[in-house]
Amino acid sequence: MSSAKIEDKFNALELARAAALEDAPKPEQVGELVSISYDETADSDEARIATYLFEASLPAYVGWRWAVTVAKVEDSSSATICDVVLLPGVESLLAPEWIAYKDRLLPGDVGPGDIVPTSADDARLVPGYAALPGDEELDLAQHFEFGLGRARVLSITGRDLAAQRWYAGDRGPNNPISQQAPKPCNSCGFFIPIAGSLRSAFGVCANILSPDDARVVSVDHGCGAHSEALVVTD
Numbered sequence: 216m217s218s219a220k221i222e223d224k225f226n227a228l229e230l231a232r233a234a235a236l237e238d239a240p241k242p243e244q245v246g247e248l249v250s251i252s253y254d255e256t257a258d259s260d261e262a263r264i265a266t267y268l269f270e271a272s273l274p275a276y277v278g279w280r281w282a283v284t285v286a287k288v289e290d291s292s293s294a295t296i297c298d299v300v301l302l303p304g305v306e307s308l309l310a311p312e313w314i315a316y317k318d319r320l321l322p323g324d325v326g327p328g329d330i331v332p333t334s335a336d337d338a339r340l341v342p343g344y345a346a347l348p349g350d351e352e353l354d355l356a357q358h359f360e361f362g363l364g365r366a367r368v369l370s371i372t373g374r375d376l377a378a379q380r381w382y383a384g385d386r387g388p389n390n391p392i393s394q395q396a397p398k399p400c401n402s403c404g405f406f407i408p409i410a411g412s413l414r415s416a417f418g419v420c421a422n423i424l425s426p427d428d429a430r431v432v433s434v435d436h437g438c439g440a441h442s443e444a445l446v447v448t449d
């Protein structure tokens with residue numbers, strides 16, 4: 216829009232342009248007047264504050280404008296400069312919306328030596344005293360552990376072979392991610408002990424951010440996504 220067609224109620228166009236020129240690295244980086252907007256104050260029907268927008272020709276600031284805010288103490292006063300800033304226009308290239316670090320993490324992001332913070336109010340964790348199952352659920356679990364409802368159950372030989380294999384594997388204690396973990400799995404809120412005679416040695420990881428999510432881990436395994444590794448309160 217041509218500046219000649221924009222009504223200047225404050226008669227402060229040249230004052231505002233001079234302020235923008237003072238802030239601009241080069242005079243040619245202050246362009247045409249784009250608009251003038253007026254703000255009314257509580258004690259007057261007349262606007263006391265106006266913002267003059269000028270095109271800005273700055274490298275890396277495509278579509279941005281110089282915004283010069285001027286004010287008048289009284290209707291009859293001369294305008295004075297309040298502020299000069301650069302503001303983005305509708306076509307400006309802006310940074311993407313900021314996303315908190317904990318919300319940016321994806322499964323598979325945690326490697327050896329990494330520490331993942333857990334919120335104090337993380338919905339996936341509850342205090343230990345709140346984790347008792349109801350009576351009905353407990354009864355069903357006991358029935359299943361006795362082998363009822365299955366034709367065959369694991370033999371002692373089969374169990375020992377599995378335990379040796381799991382303990383010596385990537386989810387036992389002898390690997391870089393465990394050795395650099397802040398704490399072992401048996402103190403982690405995401406550790407679900409398994410049923411039966413292997414309960415004291417193994418459990419299942421239930422942390423989506425851990426590389427071992429949904430896998431059997433030994434009690435002395437560990438990773439940087441341990442629930443108590445780093446607790447943030449926001």
Ligand code: SF4
Pocket residue numbers: 398399400403404405406407419420421422425427428432436437438439440441442
């Ligand atoms: S592997 Fe990590 S997140 Fe999973 S139970 Fe062990 S310490 Fe917790």
